[in-house]
Amino acid sequence: MRIELATAAGAAGRPNEDWAATVLPASGQGGGLVVLDGVTPPRGDDGCAHGVAWFTARLGGSLVELSGSRRDLPLREILAESIRRTADAHRSSCDLSHVRTPQATVVLARWDESEVEHLVLSDSVLLFESPDGAVRALLDDRLDRLPPGSLASEASADAVRNKEGGFFTAAADPAVADRAVTGRTPRAEVRAVAAMTDGASRWTEVFGEGDWADCLGVLHKEGPQGLIDRVRTLEGADTDRTYLRRGKRHDDATAVYAQL
Numbered sequence: 001m002r003i004e005l006a007t008a009a010g011a012a013g014r015p016n017e018d019w020a021a022t023v024l025p026a027s028g029q030g031g032g033l034v035v036l037d038g039v040t041p042p043r044g045d046d047g048c049a050h051g052v053a054w055f056t057a058r059l060g061g062s063l064v065e066l067s068g069s070r071r072d073l074p075l076r077e078i079l080a081e082s083i084r085r086t087a088d089a090h091r092s093s094c095d096l097s098h099v100r101t102p103q104a105t106v107v108l109a110r111w112d113e114s115e116v117e118h119l120v121l122s123d124s125v126l127l128f129e130s131p132d133g134a135v136r137a138l139l140d141d142r143l144d145r146l147p148p149g150s151l152a153s154e155a156s157a158d159a160v161r162n163k164e165g166g167f168f169t170a171a172a173d174p175a176v177a178d179r180a181v182t183g184r185t186p187r188a189e190v191r192a193v194a195a196m197t198d199g200a201s202r203w204t205e206v207f208g209e210g211d212w213a214d215c216l217g218v219l220h221k222e223g224p225q226g227l228i229d230r231v232r233t234l235e236g237a238d239t240d241r242t243y244l245r246r247g248k249r250h251d252d253a254t255a256v257y258a259q260l
Helices: 054-071 075-090 156-162 174-179 197-205 212-237
Strands: 002-008 018-023 033-038 105-112 115-121 124-128 135-138 180-188 191-196 254-260
Touching: 002 018, 002 191, 018 054, 018 156, 018 254, 033 054, 033 191, 033 254, 054 075, 054 105, 075 105, 075 180, 105 124, 105 191, 115 124, 115 174, 124 197, 124 212, 156 212, 191 197, 191 212, 197 212, 197 254, 212 254
Parallel strands: none
Antiparallel strands: 002 254, 018 033, 033 105, 105 115, 115 180, 124 135, 124 191, 191 254
């Protein structure tokens, strides 16, 4: 088994709000990965004294623990319990009802000798490669299905955040785990797994340098750091904002590649 991970902050002097880890059970069989992309709030009050980086570390730590130690729990239950634990850790000091309370996108994958489980919530990316080289993207596409203009401003985004008909992230409500995209695939049908935050998946989704199979090919040949380096080069060359019309020029970028 080959597992590689790389991450890069979007800006110097700011914490990297992505979070990632891999799981290798002591039994020597199977494994897993966790990738979170913390949602950076606009300047102003978000009701929390801790910040997004604190939130993703707490949520990610719980996801890793339960993914590795509770093989009996489905990934939806693991996400729900991890959200509950994280909320309890700052419920007494912070306003968890605030629409911008710290939150994150989530990708989970866990495999053993018989199957590969997956969970995706919001716009981070999970890829499965089959033994014949075909690549399947496992995505939560709710953001892409929003009515035009839904994300034009912070106020309009807040109106559809974690609401029916909008999009969902892991914040303070464990019930959001039921909104995640989940599934199980026979282990024999998966040769490699990759997960990326949207700062890394820009290579395909924003700059159009290749499809998901091409993206996985970069990860296989150059590793996650190679993909992130390519994204940074493209961002630097986009001086007239042809591709990055809105949002950050450099976002936190994280990628994990596991060859099973």
